[in-house]
Amino acid sequence: MSETISIKPKATRQAFGESLARLGGEYPNIVVLDADLSKSTKSELFAKKYPERFVELGIAEQNMLGVAAGLSLAGKNAFCCSFACFLAGRFETIKISVAYPNSNVKMIGTHAGVGIGPDGYSQMGLEDLALLRTLPGMQVFQPADEIECIQIMEYLATLVGPAYLRLTRQELTPMHTAAYRFVPGKLDVVAEGKDVAIFATGGPTMHAVRAREILKGAGIDAAVVNVPSIKPFDDAGVQAWSKRVPLIVTVEDHNILGGMGGAVAEALAGASGDRARLLRHGIPDVFGESGEPEDLYTKFKLDAEGITSVVREALGR
């Protein structure tokens, strides 16, 4: 397991904003768009530093996506920012204006999942991974902490083509060291284990790490695998894990249909011979609701205790 470094917990949206403002100096072709949420998405950090490369487009997300495609056509790497739900809700524009012509557009969806809390379901992106990963050429990433977010941002600063980055409103406890290297299309093995492999992505990943400790107390040796790269997806890595453990549990703050768990299921379907059983854990195809983020994570069993109980029930131990 990686040694935890002594930086404070940080929301990945904050890590994104700081990273974007820093990358703006290095990459003059980066431009940033927001749709009246720059204070929340943290794109304001870039806007303050590079106002001439920031465009406020008001509450009109589909236009923002098209404008980003146009900026790509003018030679820019256009980052457009909003809540995950409001970007994914403009799927048709993403599909035709952004993805189809392979636009150099980076879509930043913050406030992912039930982790947004009291605002309730209308503000929760719970389907965004499922939607975005169906588009050919679209890359889809979700960091589990600040260091990973910074490294994904560095990748996106030079990537020519469309990508979607899914970020949290809530703070995430660091789980990587500065030595960590994010690799697109690869799993990140946080801790080895032989009884079960917990595949986690985004907000709940830090809870999966703590669940491993609780499970250890119950005599269960759990691996924790962080999944920052939803697309490209590490099919071979998943298939290899399916030969090493009897059970894979996927954990995500997203509908269990079509997200990271869906990607794992698709990869497993292609594995021949004996392989692990799969339990997809997340938001069980229901709408989200209002509540404090911690209470929602407890309700949906996305906190350490919840993940522990889900794993123990699946193992019957």
Add this chain to the structure above:
Amino acid sequence: MAGSPSLDALEQTANRLRIDILEMINVAGSGHPGGSLSAIDLITAIYGLVLKHDPKNPEDPDRDRFILSKGHGVPALYAVMAEHGYFDRALLPTLRKLGSPLQGHPVRGMLPGIEACTGSLGQGLSIAVGVAIGARMDKKAFRAFCVMGDGEIQEGQVWEAAMSAGKLKLDNVIGILDFNKAQIDGLVEDVMPIEPVEAKWQSFGWKTRRINGHDFAQIAEALTWATTPEGAPKMIVADTIKGKGVSFMESAVLSWHGSAPTRAQCDQAVLEIRAKLAGHDLPVSLSGKNAGAKS
């Protein structure tokens, strides 16, 4: 613009390209003749008079970007592009066929010179706005031209884009509305009226001008006006006729949105157009090598 063709020559070119449009759609067996024929004069004039473009260098970073937001009118654009040498005319009869870069609606990346993927209506103007913002950021002189359909501006995204161009006072965005009065389910004024259309654009911060979209003197004058920066985006509202140039289409505008002419209908239409072209160069027939392929 130095070396510009005469307006009479442009008009004759547009008429020749009408034949290409009809032949292409006939060979394809499907497509949108009405809205292609209503837009061909406008597109021919834009490419011939004001668009800064180089078919030999279609990704020149300083080029003007032309976006056909009403993507179903793409046979008109393909005809104009072939005329300017973006690709060989021999490709025209491959329209809509498996493996052809001439997709049923324009696709950027499959055919050099196509700037955007359109056909899902209402998206092109946002892209034009982004191009214009990019030009302004880099202090470049290139402009974005966006041809929209009248029914198309029923889409809400168009007005989001209009609002943003108005806010930013983008005088390097030129909109052209092909106002041919008809859409699939009926007349625009019945399906979802858009009038008073100039007032709508003006209220979003645009300058407007209304012209006869088949009168080359008026088109040329409007394009000169539209490409003269005056601190605001400009919209040319062009009154057009769906199926312009083919009598049996002009008299039944609701029948020719999305149906291909049969071989006999195509021949009749071509005869009509050739009569107007007497004394001018005639296009090489597209149907010759495809005779019998589809009729």
